[in-house]
Amino acid sequence: MTSPILNARSQARSLALALGAAAALLLPAMPAAAQGSEQFVALPSYRVGPYGANGQSWYGGFIDYLNYVNLKEGGVNGVKLSWEECETEYNNAKGVECYERLKSKSTVSRGTAYHTMSTGISYALVDKTAADKVPLVMMGYGRTDAVDGSVFPYAFPLVTTYQMQVSAIVKFLTAKNGGSLAGKKIVYLYHDSAYGKEPIVALQAEAKLGKFNLVEIPVAHPGNEQGAQWLKIRQENPDYVIFWGWGVMNQTALKAAQKVGFPRDKMIGSWWAGSEEDTVPAGEAAKGYMSATWNVAGKHVPLIADIEKVLYGAGKGNMQDKAKVGSVLYNRGVSAAVVTVEAIRVAQGKFGKGKVMSGEDMRWAFENLDLSNARLQQLGATGLLPELKTSCENHEGSGKVKIQQWDGSKWVVVSDWVEGNKNLIHPLFKATAAQYAKEKGMKPACLKS
Structure with a gap:
């Protein structure tokens, strides 16, 4: 015969398990950050503080595209994308803390590619990411001299440098x-x-x-x-x-x-x-x-319109303020995610489709991107960024911008692509890259695949 005390304990345990299961059902659905079969993407983001509004739109667009690829395509060649955010508040020290926390979430990808959206945090991480062999992606920001891949093999100031x-x-x-x-x-x-x-x-x-x-x-x-x-x-x-x-x-x-x-x-x-x-x-x-x-605003971009239809139509969008879908920074976040996912595709094409890519695999992919206008059109992403073609000698891949003007209610593009003076600028960053290599006791060399 079961004692009253043991019976009470058993009932209490059953009640606790039931309550725990019910509570779990009420939690918001979050990506599984460290599943061995998923490509984990680390996101050292910021959504609070004086720059929080900017981060909300940019990282909202980035996450929406990752979720969109999972829902629309089942991931990249069957590999689902997962992610986790860590709040940096646009603070260099917190950015480093977030990096150290996130890189251990997946022993294979080590975070896939770090988009800090902060030049200061990028400066703080450029040596750490190189040592850990995981790409630091600085789309439109960061160290200009990182264009030189023979000195900065794991740093990618893509699209156009400052x-x-x-x-x-x-x-x-x-x-x-x-x-x-x-x-x-x-x-x-x-x-x-x-x-x-x-x-x-x-x-x-x-x-x-x-x-x-x-x-x-x-x-x-x-x-x-x-x-x-x-x-x-x-x-x-x-x-x-x-x-x-x-x-x-x-x-x-x-x-x-x-x-x-x-x-x-x-x-x-x-x-x-x-x-x-x-x-x-x-x-x-x-x-x-x-x-x-480098990117247009608006929902007339087919990819942005489809993201809104697929995600927000199903109540799965990341943006609390849905009115910002299609804004400059939202679309820019999508563009960064497009480049990241395309790099995963490129890496899989070389190192194995349907596999989780390592940081070293991703480094090779970011250094061998060839994102043509034809491919952008296939993605429905025409206008989100210029063509990108990278190499060891050029981690920037483009160097072009457009000029836009605010007409009182919206941004209007008022120029074609404008390219900076390479003959003037490239020697400047090559000189600082060479100085950096000298200070670190490095011999500049392109990494082999």
């Missing part, structure tokens, strides 16, 4: 001024961080070559105090302001420009200062403002 981007902006302004900026004055207003400092050497070289006067004005993080800077800009009375802002700094600058009477159509920003998150809050102050971009 130095090539600022060179393209100068080329665009030169064309607007009849082919010469000689005697003009340009203010470079920038976020006082690795992100804002990265283009300076290129802009100084452009000023020397183009014989225009350059005035450099930094803005302290997070950039919501710019009174002194815009007072100086009013005093300098420049012909143009090249603007390297991020987050709250961007709308603050547009409002300040309006306040001091500086024409917004004489301001041209980097692609991280050219999203709806920047212009909509600035209201009328943003009208006429221009920025560089």
Whole structure:
């Protein structure tokens, strides 16, 4: 005969198990981060803090595409994609902590490819990712000298670097001024961080070559105090302001420009200062403002329209604010995920379809990308990024941007592809790459497959 005490314990245990099972059913569905049969993608993201709104759209688009590939295709050749986010708050130390935590989630992929969306965090990780043999992907940001794969085999500043981007902006302004900026004055207003400092050497070289006067004005993080800077800009009375802002700094600058009477159509920003998150809050102050971009905004892109149909139609989208689907940063996040998934396909094509790819496999794939316009069209991704063709000598793969302008309600592309001055810029980053190799005691060499 069972004792009352043992019976009570048995009932309590059964009740606890039942409650636990019920609670599990109520938890939100999350990707299984460390399944051996899945390609685990680490996401050191940020959704809070002064740059959180930007991260929400970018990482929302990235995750939506991973989920879309799982639902639409069953993964990549049968290999499902899984992922896990870790909040960095755009903080370098937290970015490193997230990397250390995420890389152990899969002993095979070690995270597949790290997209930190932060130049500072990328600088902090460039040696760590190389030692751990996993790609650090910096799409449109990060170290320019990482274009040289013989020195930075695991770092990929894809699409266009900051130095090539600022060179393209100068080329665009030169064309607007009849082919010469000689005697003009340009203010470079920038976020006082690795992100804002990265283009300076290129802009100084452009000023020397183009014989225009350059005035450099930094803005302290997070950039919501710019009174002194815009007072100086009013005093300098420049012909143009090249603007390297991020987050709250961007709308603050547009409002300040309006306040001091500086024409917004004489301001041209980097692609991280050219999203709806920047212009909509600035209201009328943003009208006429221009920025560089590599991707278009809008749901007219077939891939974006299908993501909305497949995911959000089924209630499985990542974005809480569905209105941001199709925005500049959302589409840019999708573009980064497209490149990552295409690299997984390329890796599988060489190392085995239907297998989980290692960090070393992915390194080879990112160095051997050939993402043509024909392939982008097949994906429904025309306009999300330019053609990409990488090699050991060129981890950038493109070097082109377009210029867009805010018409008061939407972004309108106002140029064709503009390529920076390679003859001027490439020797600059090759010199710093060589110096880096010397400091590290490295002998530059392309890795063999």
